[in-house]
Amino acid sequence: MENTMRMIDLHCDTLLNCYRDGQCELLDNPGHISLRKMKEGGALAQFFAIYISRNEMKTMDPYEIFQEVYKVYQIELEKNKDLILPAYCAADIQKNIELNKMSALLSIEDGVVLSDQMERVEEFYQKGVRLLTLTWNFENTIGFPCSKDEKAHQMGLKPFGIHVVEEMNRLGMLIDVSHLSEGGFYDVAKYSKKPFVASHSCARALCNHQRNLTDEQLKTLGEKGGVVGVNFCASFLKEGASRSMIDDIVAHTVYMADKAGVESIGFGSDFDGIDDELEMKDYSGYLMLLNALSKHFKAVELDKICNGNAMRIIKDCL
Numbered sequence: 290m291e292n293t294m295r296m297i298d299l300h301c302d303t304l305l306n307c308y309r310d311g312q313c314e315l316l317d318n319p320g321h322i323s324l325r326k327m328k329e330g331g332a333l334a335q336f337f338a339i340y341i342s343r344n345e346m347k348t349m350d351p352y353e354i355f356q357e358v359y360k361v362y363q364i365e366l367e368k369n370k371d372l373i374l375p376a377y378c379a380a381d382i383q384k385n386i387e388l389n390k391m392s393a394l395l396s397i398e399d400g401v402v403l404s405d406q407m408e409r410v411e412e413f414y415q416k417g418v419r420l421l422t423l424t425w426n427f428e429n430t431i432g433f434p435c436s437k438d439e440k441a442h443q444m445g446l447k448p449f450g451i452h453v454v455e456e457m458n459r460l461g462m463l464i465d466v467s468h469l470s471e472g473g474f475y476d477v478a479k480y481s482k483k484p485f486v487a488s489h490s491c492a493r494a495l496c497n498h499q500r501n502l503t504d505e506q507l508k509t510l511g512e513k514g515g516v517v518g519v520n521f522c523a524s525f526l527k528e529g530a531s532r533s534m535i536d537d538i539v540a541h542t543v544y545m546a547d548k549a550g551v552e553s554i555g556f557g558s559d560f561d562g563i564d565d566e567l568e569m570k571d572y573s574g575y576l577m578l579l580n581a582l583s584k585h586f587k588a589v590e591l592d593k594i595c596n597g598n599a600m601r602i603i604k605d606c607l
Contacts, residue, residue, distance in 0.1 A: 293331055294331060294332065294333045294386060294389075294391070295331050295333055295592070295595045295596055296330060296331050296332050296333055296334075296556065296575050296595055296596065297333050297334045297335075297336075297555065297595070297596045297599035297600065298332070298335050298336065298518070298556050298557065298558050298560070298572075299336050299486060299489065299516070299518035299555055299556065299557035299599060300336055300338055300396070300398075300422075300488040300489040300518055300520075300557040300558065300559055300562075301321070301335060301336070301337060301338060301558060301559065301560040301561050301562065302338055302340045302398070302559070302560070302561045302562035303315070303321070303322040303337060303560065303561040304338065304339055304340075304358050304361060304362055304365075305339070305340045305342060305358060305561075306318070306320050306561050307361050307365060308357060308358045308361045314365065314368075315365040315366075315368075315369055315373075316368070316369055316372075320560075320561045320571070321558070321560035321561045321563070321567070321570075321571040321572060322335070322560045322561055322571065322572050323572075324373060324391070326571050326573045327373075327391060327572050328372070328391070329572070329576075330571075330572040330573045330574065330575035330576060331575060331576065331579075332391050332572065332575075333391065333392065333595075333596050334376060334382050334385075334391065334392035334393070334394060334596075334599075335391070335392070335394070336394045336395075336396045336419075336420055336488065336557075337362060337393055337394070337395055337396065338397065338420075338422070339354075339355055339358045339359060339395070339396070339397050339398065340398040340399065340425075340562065341354050341355065341398065341401055341402050341425070342354065343427075346401075351399070351401045351402040351404070352404070352409075354402070355397065359395075359416065362393075362395060370390075371390075372390065372391060373390060373391040373392065373393050374388070374390045374391075374392060374393070375392070375393050375394075375395070375417060376392035376393065376394050377417060377607065378419075378461075378603065378604075378607045379600055379603045379607065382603070394419050394420065394603075395416075395417045395418050395419060395420075396418060396419065396420035396421065396422065396463075396465070396488070397413060397418055397420070397421050397422065398422040398425060398468075399424065399425035399429065399468075400421055400422070400423045400424060400429050400430070400431040400450075401424075401425070401429040401430075403429075403430060403431065403453065404430060405430045407449075407453070407456060410453060410456045410457060410460065411456070411460060414460045414461075418462065419463060419603075419607055420462065420463040420465055420486070421457065421462060421463070421464065421465060422465040422468060422488060423446075423450065423453070423464065423466065423468075423469050423473065423477070424469050424470075424473070425468050426468060430447060430449050430450070431446060431447060431449060431450035431453055431473075432444070432446040432447055432450040432469060432470060432472075432473040432476070433469075433470040433472070433473060434468050434469065434470060435468060435469065435470055435471070435499040435500055436470060436499055437499050441470070442470050442471045442472065442499065443470065443471060443472040444470050444472045444473070445470070445472035445473055445475070445476040446472075446473050446476040446477070446480070450473070450476070451476065451480050454476075454477060454480045454481050455480065457481075458481060458483050461606060461607045462606070462607070463485070463486050463488075463602065463603075463606050463607070464477055464481055464483075465485070465486050465487065465488045466485060466486070466487050466490075467486075467487045467488050467489050467490045467500070467518075467520075468500065471503070471506065474506055474509075478509050478510075481513075483605060483606045484513050484514035484515045484516070484602050484605050484606060485510070485513065485515045486516045486517065486518065486602060487502060487506075487516075487517040487518065488518045489518050489520040489522075489557030489558070490502050490518070490519075490520055490525070490557070491519060491520050491525040491526060491541045491545070492504075492507065492541050492544050492545050492548070493506075494544065495526075495527075495541055495544055496524075496525055496526055496527055496528055496541075497528060498524060498525050498528070500520075500525055501525055502517065502545075504548050507545055507548035507549040508549065510549055510553060511548070511549035511550040511553040514553075514601075514602070514605065515549075515553055516553050516554070516555045516598050516599060516601075516602045517545060517549060517553060517554060517555065517557075518555045518556050518557020518558075518599075519538060519541050519542050519545065519555070519556055519557065520557055520558070520559045521533050521538055521558045521559055521560070521563060521567060521569070522562075522563045522565065523537075523563075523565040523566075524565070526538060526540075526541060530565075531565055531566070532565060532566045532567070532568065533566070533567040533568060533569070534568050535568050535569055535574075535577060535578055535581050536581070538569075538578060538581075539581050539582055539585065542582060542585075542594065543585050543586075546586075546590075546594070551590045551593060551594065552593060552601075553598060554593075554594050554598060555594060555595075555598050555599045556594070556595070560572060579591065579595070582594070
């Protein structure tokens, strides 16, 4: 694989920014992710989330939000097919590499968009969605979000949520447990016949935030062949932090590789969903991060973290 194309990032919120600002284009914009910044940072593939935002939900139905942001995604890919092409499986990514093009994979953040309509899972699959984050920070028909309240945090998937997991397995979609309650996490581990991901989460032992995974969760995710994408948000990296520092990202990556296994670690930057200042500034700063990580991982391990682990789970599940 070319050294200039090596990063697979499991989560960003860039599409919503493009939707909200009609002038914001994927090619070049002031956010964390643009195609120019991706190229500079060595992007191989990016999972672009359609985030079902509570702000938009004040005036729009979740399904309508998906449809509107989906239109933006289609328009931006069509405009920029000289640089990036859609991908639906590992073979597509490989084909795009051979064409010297980056790959775009589509995801949805928050299963609230399903309502209680199972047929929507297949509808979204047919539209190209290959990853679904089961919950965001609120209860939905699938299950419950992570919580500071320990009793609430242990609540599991609802019956509909268990069926969603089974349907995603059947179709070939990545099940994402970021934002999900701990009880829901273990239900996914129990009911999913395929590996699953925590697309943008960090280690609870290093930063006691309800969004982060415990040592036992990391171990379980590793045993199931899953992948966790290290999140670059300051509040997930260090308690009380307002600036995202490379050393803190490195600390979580090293720790999580120890608990889950180096074969289960990737990146899920949460770019364009982070309000804090980042030491690495934006996607182009991935090169700085890799330089820092190279002091802790052998080249073959770093390749797994950058893209190999994500490619494996894409092959396993899609």
